[in-house]
Amino acid sequence: MKLGEAIAEIMRREGVEILCGYPVNHLIEFAAAKDIRPIMVRQERIGLHMADAISRVTSGRKIGAFCMQHGPGAENAYGGVAQAYGESVPVLVVPQGYPRRIAHIDPNFNSSEAMRHVVKSAEPVVIATEISNIMRRAFTRLRNGRGGPVLVEVPTDMWNEEVGDIAYEAVMATRYGPDPAEVKRAAAMLANAKRPVIYAGQGIHWARAWGQLAQLSALLAAPVCTSLGGKSAFNEEHPLSLGAAGVAMGKHMRVFLDQADVIIGLGCSFTETNFGAKMPKGPKFIHATLDPMHLNKDVKVDIGLIGDAGLTLDALLAELASHVKSPRDPAPVAAEIKSIKEPWLAEWMPKLTSNDAPLNPYRVLWDLQHTVDKDNCIITHDAGSPRDQISPFWQSTMPLSYLGWGKTTQLGYGLGLAMGAKLAAPEKLCMNVWGDAAIGFTGMDFETAVRERIPIMSILLNNFSMAIELKVMPVSTEKYRSTDISGDYAAMARAFGGYGERVTDPSEIVPAIKRGIKKTEEGVPVLLEFITSKETQVSRQ
Ligand SMILES: Cc1ncc(C[n+]2csc(CCOP(=O)(O)OP(=O)(O)O)c2C)c(N)n1
Numbered sequence: 009m010k011l012g013e014a015i016a017e018i019m020r021r022e023g024v025e026i027l028c029g030y031p032v033n034h035l036i037e038f039a040a041a042k043d044i045r046p047i048m049v050r051q052e053r054i055g056l057h058m059a060d061a062i063s064r065v066t067s068g069r070k071i072g073a074f075c076m077q078h079g080p081g082a083e084n085a086y087g088g089v090a091q092a093y094g095e096s097v098p099v100l101v102v103p104q105g106y107p108r109r110i111a112h113i114d115p116n117f118n119s120s121e122a123m124r125h126v127v128k129s130a131e132p133v134v135i136a137t138e139i140s141n142i143m144r145r146a147f148t149r150l151r152n153g154r155g156g157p158v159l160v161e162v163p164t165d166m167w168n169e170e171v172g173d174i175a176y177e178a179v180m181a182t183r184y185g186p187d188p189a190e191v192k193r194a195a196a197m198l199a200n201a202k203r204p205v206i207y208a209g210q211g212i213h214w215a216r217a218w219g220q221l222a223q224l225s226a227l228l229a230a231p232v233c234t235s236l237g238g239k240s241a242f243n244e245e246h247p248l249s250l251g252a253a254g255v256a257m258g259k260h261m262r263v264f265l266d267q268a269d270v271i272i273g274l275g276c277s278f279t280e281t282n283f284g285a286k287m288p289k290g291p292k293f294i295h296a297t298l299d300p301m302h303l304n305k306d307v308k309v310d311i312g313l314i315g316d317a318g319l320t321l322d323a324l325l326a327e328l329a330s331h332v333k334s335p336r337d338p339a340p341v342a343a344e345i346k347s348i349k350e351p352w353l354a355e356w357m358p359k360l361t362s363n364d365a366p367l368n369p370y371r372v373l374w375d376l377q378h379t380v381d382k383d384n385c386i387i388t389h390d391a392g393s394p395r396d397q398i399s400p401f402w403q404s405t406m407p408l409s410y411l412g413w414g415k416t417t418q419l420g421y422g423l424g425l426a427m428g429a430k431l432a433a434p435e436k437l438c439m440n441v442w443g444d445a446a447i448g449f450t451g452m453d454f455e456t457a458v459r460e461r462i463p464i465m466s467i468l469l470n471n472f473s474m475a476i477e478l479k480v481m482p483v484s485t486e487k488y489r490s491t492d493i494s495g496d497y498a499a500m501a502r503a504f505g506g507y508g509e510r511v512t513d514p515s516e517i518v519p520a521i522k523r524g525i526k527k528t529e530e531g532v533p534v535l536l537e538f539i540t541s542k543e544t545q546v547s548r549q
């Protein structure tokens with residue numbers, strides 16, 4: 009067997025069904041021969057974002073994979089790899105490498121070296137017959153511990169080297185759990201807390217520990233908030249939900265975090281970021297995370313629980329049973345949440361239901377939320393104001409129905425996520441919400457959605473501006489119009505063979521969404537371009 013065939017065969021045995029990529033990388037041909045569907049993108053970053061979503065939507069049960077050319081392809085892919093790294097998402101990345109003869113000669117881009125700081129591990133193939141060992145290491149890292157891109161670089165002069173027969177079996181995914189003594193301390197601290205708050209991160213999604221999270225909340229009558237990455241880990245329509253933290257959030261989350269005496273972070277890194285909640289100084293912190301490197305990183309913790317969020321929650325629940333005999337009454341906490349949330353929401357209602365034209369972006373997203381079947385959709389935001397306009401108000405109801413992100417915030421990430429989500433969950437309505445700056449980065453890949461038959465519904469909030477930068481760039485805006493942008497993106501979508509519609513009238517928002525959904529059901533990718541005001545108000549807390 010040739011090296012390329014062996015890699016494709018190993019990927020097949022590992023359950024990889026889709027290889028996102030861009031030529032030249034000979035793995036594309038070897039994979040296609042093994043019935044692994046290649047998805048060809050228009051630029052590398054998008055392919056990584058799609059592979060990322062395949063892993064996310066399946067909680068890593070299906071590993072997303074991406075391959076690209078040596079030199080320009082690898083150089084151009086860097087951003088996508090870095091984004092997956094920032095988000096701790098497992099993705100198999102297989103760059104083609106320069107021929108070994110010149111792989112280490114300036115100025116040739118050497119992926120295993122140049123990407124080392126944005127991957128979980130990077131290994132070049134040096135001896136072809138080692139491929140089973142190399143891929144075993146790679147898949148074991150992809151399936152175990154905290155996620156991240158794992159890179160295997162294949163020098164282009166090696167694809168056809170003979171490796172003989174391979175005896176490769178899919179690797180195991182195993183879990184590890186916290187120190188029982190620390191679990192005991194955590195249970196006692198939680199049981200005695202007067203105002204505990206649960207802060208859930210994306211570790212809940214990877215561990216599929218949604219049920220245990222809900223149980224813990226119910227047992228303690230403890231409110232639950234999430235990071236953006238953890239959004240949808242807890243039903244946000246539940247009376248104990250505080251919503252998700254981002255640049256924007258609901259007032260109730262801020263109040264509860266600030267008044268907590270104990271905050272337990274579950275499956276989160278507590279990373280300090282503009283795109284998450286600022287943690288208060290007062291409370292005690294229990295930190296449950298897969299990665300010990302997270303402990304005491306940005307938040308000083310009192311108790312550390314290292315391990316899989318599901319195992320941690322199982323252990324905590326078992327231990328708590330002796331402290332809390334039956335679920336506590338949630339009514340007082342629920343009433344308090346409501347008493348803060350309702351007036352906050354009422355303050356926003358004029359924007360959420362605005363009849364203005366140009367449209368208010370909050371209104372568009374409010375109508376979207378009330379038109380789609382929320383239980384059967386996957387939605388993601390982008391960088392820019394659209395994120396801050398959707399994240400506090402969109403109440404996700406089902407696990408992984410919202411792909412939140414933002415440790416690093418690349419404009420244009422959302423489109424690839426929506427496309428990857430649709431590939432992994434074809435029965436769901438998959439959407440990305442983005443602004444006109446974001447579409448500038450990856451809009452050309454709407455053509456990929458059309459060509460590869462990936463019927464997503466893309467919601468574009470076009471305000472002909474980088475509105476989020478208006479306050480940052482007042483002089484350059486005034487003198488040079490530096491924050492202005494332009495474009496007719498509905499026309500662009502139609503030019504690519506998709507369904508494109510520009511919406512300017514508030515009464516057309518819902519009918520347009522319905523037309524869009526119908527088109528996706530017919531297999532046609534949709535871009536709804538809503539012409540919006542340069543809204544800059546954000547629910548910062
Ligand atoms: C790759 C990249 N470059 C720069 C930024 C910084 N940035 C964040 S949002 C934004 C402008 C967003 O404009 P738009 O998408 O139109 O949303 P709006 O705020 O206008 O609604 C910029 C420049 C980024 N997030 N990603």
Ligand SMILES: [Mg+2]
Pocket residue numbers: 443444445469470471472473474475
């Ligand atoms: Mg804009």
